[in-house]
Amino acid sequence: MKWAVEAEETTCGPGSTLVATRNVREWLPGALERLGVKTLLDAPCGDRNWIRLVDLPCAYVGADEEPAHIAAAGLYGADVRLLDIRSDALPACDAILSRDFFQHLSMADTELAQANMRKTGAKWIIATCHGRDGPDCVTGEFRYINHRAEWGEPIDQVDDGKHGRILGVWAL
Numbered sequence: 571m572k573w574a575v576e577a578e579e580t581t582c583g584p585g586s587t588l589v590a591t592r593n594v595r596e597w598l599p600g601a602l603e604r605l606g607v608k609t610l611l612d613a614p615c616g617d618r619n620w621i622r623l624v625d626l627p628c629a630y631v632g633a634d635e636e637p638a639h640i641a642a643a644g645l646y647g648a649d650v651r652l653l654d655i656r657s658d659a660l661p662a663c664d665a666i667l668s669r670d671f672f673q674h675l676s677m678a679d680t681e682l683a684q685a686n687m688r689k690t691g692a693k694w695i696i697a698t699c700h701g702r703d704g705p706d707c708v709t710g711e712f713r714y715i716n717h718r719a720e721w722g723e724p725i726d727q728v729d730d731g732k733h734g735r736i737l738g739v740w741a742l
């Protein structure tokens with residue numbers, strides 16, 4: 571039914587609704603202030619369904635490879651760019667918010683994306699982290715990913731879903 575599709579809150583999935591992001595929306599401004607972030611790169615930004623309602627204490631740039639998401643994300647005047655996070659030059663920033671991203675990339679693409687992110691000069695990465703690692707997946711599918719194995723314990727974190735899923739902060 572066309573009207574049912576149009577009534578959907580976000581095209582980025584159930585994890586991007588206002589209900590699902592309540593903890594993150596409350597936590598993020600204070601976390602960015604504690605880190606001293608002046609410019610945040612939201613990569614990927616999706617359609618900005620939830621982050622457009624967050625009163626950020628810093629400049630903001632969004633990046634996503636999906637044209638429809640970038641069109642929606644730019645509706646409210648945000649600086650958003652159509653970019654492939656794995657390969658395109660990304661804007662300089664202090665921190666990268668990468669929520670619900672690496673879990674949809676193969677391990678090889680995750681390495682490409684993280685190497686590309688490091689070129690931004692960002693000091694911090696704020697990323698989704700599960701309580702366990704799962705097997706590799708094809709990019710576009712899903713896998714569990716636990717950054718603690720590679721990066722250690724996050725320096726800050728917020729509960730972001732079931733089964734110990736968090737959004738955590740690490741040095742990039």
Ligand SMILES: C[S@@+](CC[C@H](N)C(=O)[O-])C[C@H]1O[C@@H](n2cnc3c(N)ncnc32)[C@H](O)[C@@H]1O
Nearest residue numbers: 582586614615616634635636653654655669670
């Ligand atoms: C599950 S959504 C999460 C969006 C947002 N971070 C959030 O919390 O609502 C995943 C997004 O990643 C984007 N994406 C996937 N691969 C990408 C890539 N290589 N470069 C840029 N964006 C990508 C998709 O287009 C989609 O908007």
